[in-house]
Amino acid sequence: MEEEAVDVSKGVDVSKGEAAKGEATLPGPREAGAGAAESPGEPLLVVEKLVKHFPVKGGFPIRRTVGAVQAVDGIDLTVHVGESFGLVGESGCGKSTTGRLITRLLEPTSGSISYRGRDIAHASRKQLAPIRSEIQMIFQDPYSSLNPRQTVGKIISGPMEINGIDPTGGREKRVRELLEIVGLNPEHYNRFPHEFSGGQRQRIGVARALALEPKLIVADEPVSALDVSIQAQVVNLLQQVQKDLGIAFLFIAHDLAIVRHFSQRVAVMYLGKIIEVGDRDSIYKRPRHPYTHALLSAVPEVTLDGGAEETGRERIRLAGDVPSPISPPSGCRFRTRCWKSQDKCATEEPPLVRLSGNRPHHLTACHFPEAPTTEAREEDIVLDPALTALEEGEG
Amino acid sequence: MTSPPKAEGGGTPVVGGEREPGKGPEGGQVEGRSPGRLMWIRFKRDRVGVVSAFVVGFFFLIGLLAPLISKVYGKDPFTVYADERPELFDSAGVPVQPNGGISGEFWFGLEPGNGYDVFTKLIYGIRTSLMISLTVTVAVVLTGIVLGVTAGYLGGKADFAIGRLIDFLLAIPAQLFFIASMPVVVSLFVSPRDETPTYVRVVALIAVQWLLGWMSLGRILRGATLSLREREFIEAARVSGATSERIIRKEILPNVVTPLLVQSTYLLPNFVTAEAALSFLGVGIVEPTPDWGQMFAKASTELVLQNDITYMFFPGVSMIIFVIAFNLLGDSVRDAFDPKSAR
Secondary structure, rough: OOHHHHHHHHHHHHHHHHHHHOOOOOOOOOOOOOOOOOOOOOOEEEEEEEEEEEEEOOOOOOOOOEEEEEEEEEEEEEEEEOOOEEEEOOOOOOOHHHHHHHHOOOOOOEEEEEEEOOOOOOHHHHHHHHHHHOOEEEOOOOOOOOOOOOHHHHHHHHHHHHHHOOOOOOOOHHHHHHHHHHOOOHHHOOOOOHHHOOOHHHHHHHHHHHHHOOEEEEEEEOOOOOOHHHHHHHHHHHHHHHHHOOOEEEEOOOOHHHHHHHEEEEEEEEOOOEEEEEEEHHHOOOOOOOOHHHHHOOOOOOOOOOHHHHHHHHOOOOOOOOOOOOOOOOOOOHHHHOOOOHHHHHOOOOOOOOOOOOOOEEEEEEOOOOOOOOOOOOOOOOOHHHEEEEEEEEO | OOOOOOOOOOOOOHOHHHHOOOOOOOOOOOOOOOOOHHHHHHHHOOOOHHHHHHHHHHHHHHHHHHHHHHHHHHHHHHOOOHHHHHHHEOOOOEEHHHHHHOOOOOOOEEEOOOOOEEEHHHHHHHHHHHHHHHHHHHHHHHHHHHHHHHHHHHHHHHHHHHHHHHHHHHHHHHHHHHHHHHHHHHHHHHHOOOOOHHHHHHHHHHHHHHHOOHHHHHHHHHHHHHHOOOOHHHHHHHHOOOOOHHHHHHHHHHHHHHHHHHHHHHHHHHHHHHHHHHHHHOOOOOOOOOOOOHHHHHEEEEEEEHHOHHHHHHHHHHHHHHHHHHHHHHHHHHHOOHHHOOO
8 A cells, every 4th residue: 555655656746747848738739729818737736646435334233334445546637727637437437536526525535636736625615615616517417417496597696696706797697698608598597407408408507617717627427418419519618618718627528539529638547546647649649558548449430331450440359347446456456357467467556657658748557558559450459258259250 | 708609500409490498489588487387387287186276275265264154154163052042952952853953044954962053163173173284284394394304415323313213203103192192292281180271182183293294204305305415406506615504495495395295285184184083082172162073073972873964974075075185186286296197
């Protein structure tokens, strides 16, 4: 445990050391405008060694804590002003828990969350009050994130009411403005959520998050509950908002394509740990961690007559499920499903560091990293016996 | 600030077309229809529900206007007509005329023995019963909200404590407890040698029914709150820094109105019948205060029962109509709130 903590902090040091140098080159053509108003590169949110363990109760007749779900187990990340930071990973890897810890819907077991230099990891509701308006959240399910008994106007003006904000021209005027910003009709002020479609509801959720003019929005899978056709619209809306208002985003998603579209920097999570982090192009074009390779390779690609051979991409199919976060594997957590796993992986946890050949900022936690390419390999890696059998049957 | 993001045609396809909610036929500002309004519109379409509502309303009106009605009618339930108008009764104290002495003057007849007027007795009895039952319902609803929502929202130890209290109270056989405890509760206020004032009996009736009446509602509200607590709009309020008090008041309570209203419409007729049963058994309201249930007790005494069934008929039929109408109303309210549950 002791060693693990040291390893992780080493990773942070590297990331911090390189923050100043690398950031300037980051913005690509698409996000040239993002964060232009405020100096980019200035860290807005710094998360260090964040841990959240949910106790598992059991035993009879006296109930006691018999274990812990290690949902988030020592992660470090930094979100800079005006930047969009993507967090990807399989279901159950702790992405959403991380988002809820940062918005302080949950209290971390340990670690620090500092927002503009203020540690909010264990702040009380009162202490959080001034920061509440700066960190807002967009939720996954637009059908449960709006109170069905309140009008759209009430829903969006609620945060202003709670924080006692009286914009010039009144709250109603501001709400109508916000409705317009998110692409809804200001006339919808007195309507109820049930009168809207999923995409429209999500826009209302965005308007509510914008009501307090936040500096950081944690978007917890904001589009995964929507139709594919609506997803693009909402993502574009978020991108527009990010660009125009210079809001930093922590974008949590399992859809790699959307994260690629939306985020400048991406972190890949696996079983409560960040296993690879870097700017978008490094992660998507030059991944090093085997899990990142597998994840990217699993993205379905639309080709005319299918087949991985034609696309020129590598093909990796993992077997089995994510191990239980109650008793995660020792050492590298991915080793139970990794094709390169060796003895070292079980005994020593790989630190999150910059590997030689990686761009600055690109950190990987792996003892035996892959080559930085997603080109097709000589031989596909298919670990799933069922899939192998199926393909053999076909061939 | 910014211009709306039109570049990707965001929103317009969704907002536009037939789903466009912002434009009514007359254009201009259109009010959204709240879930409550929608429920009201659905309810109005339900003929059984509307008729039941009118019947129930009629009973409440009678109870409310009982003194006025009896004034117009010219009689009251306390006059002993056996003394006032002895010519109407035979030597045994039974009305001379058939059907319990029904006549143009005494619409529902006269009671054997003391010779009370049945009609005024009934309307005053309805008044007493409904007043008690309504008070019990209000008390039960308030208790159910406070304890149920608290248990559901706070969870943990509070939930455990309230849950065990509910289990404990549910284990007590209600009817037996009512019968056994009524005299005890009354004697807490008045020494057994004194005359018991009516208000003490009323308070005692309300108290025992309230004590054992709130648990089912409390449990339902706890469950409703528990499921609401995990909803994302509660989290959204919390992210904005809302206090627990605000979350309960603005986010949770408006959303438990449905089960609350449905349950209350089922509870009230139960309290009416329970109160009637207690008065029937002689531990509730006693003569000379008129009461619905006590009229059954009177009608089933030997002297009365032998002579005519009409004494049982009027309170019986009116109570059956009331309870059925109220239960049908409860069904309609539930269907209106949740159209999927309709048959």
